[in-house]
Structures are given as structure tokens and as C-alpha cells.
Amino acid sequence: MAALDNLKDYIRKYRDIDDEIRELNKAVYEKRDTRKCIELEISTVLSLPQFQAYDKLKIDEDGSTIRIKRPETYEKPWTLSKKELKTLLEDFFKSDLPLNADTCFEYILAERKRALVGKEFEITRIVPNE
Numbered sequence: 001m002a003a004l005d006n007l008k009d010y011i012r013k014y015r016d017i018d019d020e021i022r023e024l025n026k027a028v029y030e031k032r033d034t035r036k037c038i039e040l041e042i043s044t045v046l047s048l049p050q051f052q053a054y055d056k057l058k059i060d061e062d063g064s065t066i067r068i069k070r071p072e073t074y075e076k077p078w079t080l081s082k083k084e085l086k087t088l089l090e091d092f093f094k095s096d097l098p099l100n101a102d103t104c105f106e107y108i109l110a111e112r113k114r115a116l117v118g119k120e121f122e123i124t125r126i127v128p129n130e
Contacts (some may be wrong), residue, residue: 043121046070062127069122076116080108088112 046054046068057066080088085108092107093099 039123042123064125064127067124067126071120072117074118076118
């Protein structure tokens with residue numbers, strides 16, 4: 001019977017921690033949504049002509065830096081789903097390009113590079129010693 005009582009106690013503890021994690025995740029999601037709205041407001045200001053040269057903003061209070069990447073000036077991280085790969089391969093084989101591995105590879109790289117160009121501002125805070 002002691003083992004069953006222990007199991008019940010562990011299950012309650014697990015449930016309590018799981019509930020707490022779920023609440024924290026919900027709060028984090030809400031904070032990220034708020035941060036995204038603020039990023040859009042910052043982007044609007046940074047789009048003004050007098051801010052065109054800004055690519056970093058230093059925050060003196062904590063020593064952190066805001067890095068600014070402008071639209072069409074950076075590439076997003078490389079990802080390729082199975083569905084995207086299949087579509088790219090189908091498109092390649094429909095093209096008039098030479099059918100060999102190197103040409104196929106270069107075709108996929110070129111197509112993905114176009115798709116991964118950032119279309120909006122990317123704002124990232126860099127915190128020293130983190």
C-alpha cells in the first residue's frame with residue numbers, strides 16, 4: 001500500500017508542476033506577442049529617413065545592444081521541409097537544366113536563397129555575458 005501512496009503523491013506533484021509550467025508558458029506566449037507588437041512599432045520608427053543608418057542601438061542601463069536587420073538585407077535561417085524539397089525537385093526536373101546532382105544542388109540553393117531573404121525588420125537584443 002505504501003508504494004501506491006507514494007505513486008499518488010508523485011502524480012500529484014507531477015500534476016502541480018505541469019500546471020505551473022503550463023501557466024508560465026501561457027505568460028511567456030503573451031509576453032512574446034507583446035514584444036512582437038513593440039517590434040512593429042520600432043520598425044515603423046526605424047523606417048523613417050533619419051534612422052536609415054541605424055543598425056545597432058546601445059542600451060546604457062544594462063549594456064545590452066539592439067541589433068537591427070533591415071528588410072531585404074539578410075537571410076533567415078535555412079530550413080527545408082520534406083514538402084518543400086519535393087516541390088523543388090519536381091520543379092528542377094521540369095526545367096531545361098542539365099539533370100545531374102551538382103546542377104540540382106545549385107538549383108535548390110538558389111531557390112531557397114530567394115525564399116529566405118528577410119522581408120521585414122528583424123530586431124534582436126544582445127545581452128553581454130549571456
